[in-house]
Every structure is written in C-alpha cells, then in structure tokens.
Amino acid sequence: MESEFYKCDVLIIGSGGAGCRAAIEVSNHNLTPIIISKGLSFKSGCTGMAEGGYNAAFAYVDCDDNTNIHYEDTLKGGGFINDPELARILVEESPERLVDLENYGALFDRQESGELDQRPFGGQTFRRTCFQGDRTGHEMITALKEEVIRREITTLDEIMITALITDEDRKKVQGAVGLSLKDSKIIIFQAKSTILATGGAGQIYPVTSNTVQKGGDGFALAWNAGADLIDMEQVQFHPTGMVYPDSRKGVLVTEAVRGEGGILLDKDSNRFMSNYDPRRELATRDVVARAIYNEIREGRGTENGGVFLDVTHLDPELIEEKLETMILQFQDVGVDIRKEPMEVAPTAHHFMGGVKIDENGHSSVENLFAAGEVTGGVHGANRLGGNALADTQVFGERAGKAAAENALKSDDELNHAFVEKEEKRIEDKIQEGDIPPQKLKKELQETMWDNVAIIRSEKGLRMALRTISQLEGQLSRMNVPEESKFNRYLQEALEVENMIETAKMVITAAVLRQESRGAHYREDFPETRDDWKKSIVLNRNGKIGLISRA
C-alpha cells in the first residue's frame, strides 16, 4: 500500500461541533490544525443532526434562572456522579460560547424583545434551551464550518484514523495513522498535539439516532493509546426515535416535541407518563425512555413496537413554526403530525462516558486531548437535553486552547517502528476468509440491544460478554478482498474491532456497577446506592479505578 505523510501542530480527529470549535481555537494561536473526518467533512458528525437546542442560563425568558441552578439541574440529571469541576465549567462558559456561534453567523430564535428565545427541556428548572426551530445543530455546524473556511483550516475527509501513534514507552501521543477510504492509501499524521473529537458509539446498537460513522472509534483509539476512560456503562437511550421504516429506525424525534407540549400515549390513548414521574413527559430522558420501554414490554405498545407521541392538540401554526423538521420527517413516511400521532420508541443516543479529561480537555496520556461526546465526566450518569451542544463548544474551545499551548512546547517526534507495525496491521486485514465483517457487526449490535441496553442484569451482561468474546475470536476469519477505491470490507473490518473494544468497556463497567443510576438500570439491583456515588475508571493496563463524588 502506498502511504502519504502530513505534519501539523494539532491534529483534530472529527469534524463535528467539538472538532471545529477546537480547530478555531488552534488557529487563534497562529498554529496549524488539520481536521480529519471519517465521512464527509461536517456531515458525518452528530452535531448537525441535533435538533432541540443548546442550554445556556441567560435568563432571558425566566429571569430567575442562573448558572448555579443550571449546575444543580445538570448534577441532579447526572445522578450526582458528574465531575463537578467539568459540570461547573460547562454551565459557566456555555453562554459565552453561544455568543461565539452567533459571531460565526449562526442564527438562534428570538423573542419579540430581540433577545434570544429559550424553551423548556427535560430535567430543567427553567426555560433555558436556546434553539433555532428544530434544526439548532444544523445552524451550529453550518456556522462552525463557515468559520473554519474563513480561517482556511485544512480539512481532509473520508479518512479513518486507525491508531494513535505512541512513543516506545507508550507515554506520549505523536499523531495518528489513517486509512484513506477513497483509495486505500495509508496516511501518517505527525502532530505535536492530538485532539479526539470523534463522538460516541451509537452504532454498537442496531437502533440509534447517530450517524453511521459513530462506532466508538475514539474510545478504542484512546484505549489502545493507554488513556483512562470513565463512566463507560452510562449510555443514554433517547426516549423518542422513529419506529419505521427500517432505514429510519432510531432517527431522532426531538425532545422539543415534548418541550412544546407533545404528550405520550399508549396504544389505547392513555397518557401513561404520570404513572412514572410527576414531571410526566418532561422528566429526564432516562426516566422517559424506561417508561416507554416498560409500556412496550408490558404489551401496551403499538403494532410496530412503539408508543404514540401526540401533538395534534397543539396549534398547527406553532407546530409549523417550531417543529418544521418533524413535519417533514414524518411527511416523508406518510404521517401528518398535525393530524395524527407519531410512533416512537427509545434509540441509542449519547455516550455519557468516555475519555477521562481534566478541565482543559487533557487525557491521562501526554499530548492527547479530547472534547465532546468522546469524553466522560461532564454529564455523569445521564445527560440533560441541550447540554451536549453546549459541551461541544465549551470543551472544544478549552481542548483547542490547551492543545495549542501544548504544541508550542512539545517536540517533533515520530515512532517509526509503531507506524510500520500499524501499516502492517492494516495490510494484513486483506485476506480471504469465511466471515464478512458486516456479519460480526450485526451480531454485536443484536447482543448489545438484547443484553446491554435500557434494562440490564448480571446474567444478560455476562451472556453479552461471552458472545462478544466469540466474535473477537472470529476476527481472524474475516473476508476482506483487495480493492483500492472505497473498500467497504476493509473499513468495516477495522470498525468492528473498535466496536468490540467499546462494547467490552460498556459491559465491564455495567457488570461492576451493582446499582441503578441515571441511564444504567439493573433489574437485579434496581435501587440507587449511596456507596456507589462514584465513577468507574477503566484502562487497558487492567487497573480499575473508582472516583468518589461528594
């Protein structure tokens, strides 16, 4: 295989909200960033798909709101295992970062006064979520992209990063090795700092709101480089994903539908949420997702395996104005949401866990930074709607700044032996075998859905672990033909390894946490236990750490 070589100050893996924001900060320091994405630039991240909004305690609508209350809501929503320092930074800096977005050209909805409008979202004391209709993320990524263009930042797309380059002692990261999906060339990036902004791993489940690129590459890259990962058992299932058609299964139905007054009904039109939580439809996502799951499990779901989400009682004009994307999204499948209810079911949405970072986005490995969904700690055991977009901007900015400062004082080095080994690993994937990589992916997704999703138990988790070990054993039998342009087999063979690595982390932490907290619900341990008010830290060196949260 041919290889190409790039050198830069800061390598940024991922072109979503966090990656773009980090790149802007690096360019503010007059250093060269390069942004890499596995799919098309700015199109393959999840930021652009985010609909509902961005939390910032401006108190423009409810004047009693402030950052302290935003902080308390965030911790309460997160089951009190958030890294308090990171949560504090999130709420304090999110308003300034939203203003940055406006200065890059993003539009947000306004009140008559000309001030920003803010909507209610689940788990929040006040109306705090800034938005642009139901395409807030689209507006954000468009503005970020345009700022990246203004600064002439290099963006390279359709490159899958396969490994972070580490020095001989595995103490420092020196860049990354990638595979160009367009032509199967291997690309070597030498960088003084590297930022992971790869997003989460919704694709380890068969039903997810995430883009197809999100298979946990960043978690696996960090793990293999020796970084600590935290709270990996905490996977958020968004309560409302589309149920059909198959190609749309899991695609998000925004929380804004409930924020604007949408109600949940079982197949006989009973509004069931009051049986679960006094906040009803606006309870936190973990509560609503479990309630829907339970309704379906106990036979009160629809034929298609969902429940109804109804806005027909709302003013059609309000629906047209505030939920336009939803109207179109359901029109595509022949449903007019102004006249008939939508059908929804939970969908794998967000990884609260991820790379353990300090307040500057620094991981536990030298020269390696991370921002956005690939990190853990900010959201604890459950993320509030509207806090993820804020997270990408607040910690994208911080990681960008810190990575730039680090680049100014770190050396140019490249562990050639590592690079050669990685090139060989990729080349060796090309072989005749009897198992298509796609099949391993599917089996992994099924076992994760059956055993490691919304309701978990020791027995199910152990079963999933066994299945996944078997799949791991089959990796050497994958069939990967040689083909230069868009070799899907090669891409999927590399991806499935990352998915397996990620799944193992989720299960390991889920087995350990013998209680229920936030998104992690154990049927065999349904109570939340005070002595488990702590985070689980995993590392490939085998050590398991626990961090107590006061």
Add this chain to the structure above:
Amino acid sequence: MKLKVFRYHEGMSAPHYDTFSLEEEPSMTVLRALFQFQEQFDDSLAFQYSCRGSVCGACAMLINKVPRLACRTQVASLLKGEQQIALSPYPALEEKVGWDPSQEVLVEPLPHFPVVKDLIVDRNAFFKSYKFMEPVIKPESIPPKENLMDPSDLPDLELYTNCILCAACYGACPVDGENKDYLGPAALAKLYRFHIDPRDADNRRLEKADINNGWWACDFHGNCRQVCPKGVPPIMAIGQAQAELMEKKEKSEDKK
C-alpha cells in the same frame, strides 16, 4: 419491484446497470433499498450517507431521473408515480438505459460531477463555488453580548439557512451541466443569505457574483427549487439579486 443501479469502478470500459428484485418492506426508502442490495446482491456497492434523516445531505443521487436524497425518497410512491417531478430537460436526464417506471426504481449518480465509484461522485466543484462566495459573516463590529434581532427578520433568512449543501440543485441545473464555471444555485443562494442577514455589514456582497458565471448565467429553469429537499428557492434569490443589482446600477448612472 426492482432496483436498477448504475455501476462503475476504475478500470471498467463503460458503466453498466445491475437490476435487483427488492423484498417489499413497509415505507421502504431508496436508502433502505440500497442496503438490501448490499446485503443480498452485491455488498461492494458504493454510496455515501451519514444521518439517514435528511439532515446531512450526503446521499443525494439521481433517482428516477430526479436529483434527491435517497434517505427520504419512498420506493412505493415512486412506483405509483407519485413523486415524479417535471424538470426542465438537460442531457443527464436522457435515458441511457431502458427502465420500466411502474416496476423499477432507477438509481444513478448525481449529474454534473465526475463519478468516483458506483453512486459516489466527486462534489469538489460544488464546494469550490460555495467557498468562492466567502460564506462568512462580516459584522460591523463584534458585539459584547449577542445581537438583538427582530424576530420578523428570521423567516426570510431561514428560507436560505435551511440549505444542507447536498448539491441536488447543482445536479439538477441545466446551466451547470453546460457551463462548468457557473457558480450554481446553492452557492448563489448562500451568498444571498449573507446579503439579507441584518447582522452583516458588507454591502457589496451581491457584487461578488456580478460576473458572467454568477447571477447573470441563470436561465431561470427553476429545477433548483423543485428538487431542494429543504424547500430552499435559489431561483428566487437569483431573481432578487439581479433586480437589486440593476436598480443599483440605474441609480449610479442617474447620479452621473
């Protein structure tokens, strides 16, 4: 029901079409049909997609001779003839292969771009035009807090900020097909979006495309507006920009 798919990869003397019988599924989209093709017929089929929910714009392709997103186009309604749009004709719409619209869905790469493999095209020309427009806001000064904005200014802007840069309009524009240097509908609509943004202070935005291959190259076929999956009307932006530029010119001539 069948799927007829354009196939090409480097080294082939000419492209060909594969026909595949689809297993019916409720509300099946063309994207789902392409997955089925990969699962059951030939898993090497290449196409791009990301979000599955018509937000990212990666899966724009020519479906039944109309540029559109595979993720939001329903197979059944195509076969019923419900989603056929009458476009102003251009060479890419001529039939290169026989197909029966009542039985088959025809899937080809987005026109006016070089084909890389199967349904994947190189959209660089499209993004080059977009960048040429300087799609960045240029305010008078950076406000200390966010701007106050009149909410009634938003709907006009939203008409254009909705663009997801899928390039369906570029693939549908007869002028882009003939003239590779024409900036194209999406880029021009984008430029207009900045022109009408009350926060933007550059009052010479429209002049950026006051060139032969800019505003004045449009023939007003209107295909752009018809195919846009987000309802963006580039043709309106172009018409308004032309009128404003002419008015500006008349005024400056009056002064002379």
